[in-house]
Amino acid sequence: MTEGISLAILGLGPGGLAMLPYLDAHPDVRLAGLCDLRIDALQAAPVPKSVPRWTSIDDLLASDVEAVYVATPTHHHAAHAIAAMRAGKDVIIEKPMCVSLMEADAIASTAAQTGRKVVVGHSQSFEPAIQLMRALIVSGAVGQLRALNAWNATDWMYRARLPVEFQREAGGGVVHRQGVHHADMLRYLAGGSPRTLRAAIGDWDPLRPGDGSYSAFLSFDDGVVATLFYSGYDHFPATELTFGIGENGRQALPGHARARRALRAGGSDPSIKHGAGLAAQMERLAPGEHPACFGMLLASCTQADLRIDRTGVQVFADDFCRTLPIVGLPAGRSAVLDELVSAAAGVPTVHDAAWGRANMAMCHAIVESSLAATEVSLNSNLVPPTGAPALAPPPLVFAHLQALFDDSFRHP
DSSP, X not given: OOOOEEEEEEOOSHHHHHHHHXXXXXXXXXXXXXXXXXXXXXXXXXXXXXXXXXXXXXXXXHSOXXXXXXXXXXXXXHHHHHHHHHTTOEEEEOSSOOSOHHHHHHHHHHHHHHOOOEEEOSOGGGSHHHHHHHHHHHHTTTOOEEEEEEEEEOOGGGSOOOGGGGOGGGTOHHHHHTHHHHHHHHHHHHTSOOSEEEEXXXXXXXXXXXXXXXXXXXXXXXXXXXXXXXXXXXXXXXXXXXXXXXXXXXXXXXXXXXXXXXXXXXXXXXXXXXTHHHHHHHHHHSOOSSOOOSSEEEEEESSEEEEEOSSEEEEEESSOEEEEEOTTSOOHHHHHHHHHHHHHTTOOOSSSHHHHHHHHHHHHHHHHHHHHTSOEEOOOOOOOOTTOGGGOOOHHHHHHHHHXXXXXXXXX
């Protein structure tokens, strides 16, 4: 019996730590090492002592691990992913893929030159409710997709952060750090990139400067239109629109502006990232019992509207309303590992380097449009990879949908 793909985690921040329980449970990928500059982080990692630990990326890359999960700070992603591929490793790159489109091109060209596989995530289109929604759209059961509206409001700007996390040029701020989720969801559901985009970015708090909000209107070649809104200013919470469910699928805590008050109580030091800051971030990433809700998302088709509720995808059709549950589908980070396994087996993947670059291009277009105060065009629409027509979800999602069709749609 195979032990599965051996994978090492590079970077023990929130992303790297959040992957550990999914690795522990996955049948085809196993944790084969940890790498971080911080000895205390390596020692504190909740894994068996037998798992190798390195403080040098060179030592990691000299090992016999087959894949590397790049979960270092965003401005290191390109260099680390390229080094891993040149050392013969496949890579998972935590979102956002990197800082610049030039770096994204370098990642893609290195993958092509070395033949190594790239999976970009975790992002929202790995979540089972989004995949089930896409399967519904691809199936034609709800008619043609016509509009997408996505709105989120969080406390992002007031969480404990390193200063670099607010710097646009380093991939910081909500456009690059959170907009990549919106780009990922919309492009996945629509089946490609928008043709045009008009956006405005907000920088509303001089005591907490940076890209703190964005609004955008998008149009696609097939006539689909979309609106986006994100605010990280800790006023109205989007959980008011999502049955109280947050981005991790957990019930949100009651209360208002908790992050603002906690930051003031801590002396307003924006550099507090580890310790209490890391603990709070890990709490946000811990999976819940409900579908993940990256704010409110409404997909409007000619025969139904779709949204995520407490158990799955709610379908508001002509003559009935039903929820299609997601029970039995892999959670988001499990789906990331599934895609790595498929990629290693030669199956074309959706979330490859081209996908990650296109998500970044949409975020860069938001910045460009806001700075120029005009509509911009995106010139490189995604071409779905061979074997993945119309960005179809994995076969198990369609099998799940078919069973639900038999139970829900035929007997409304």
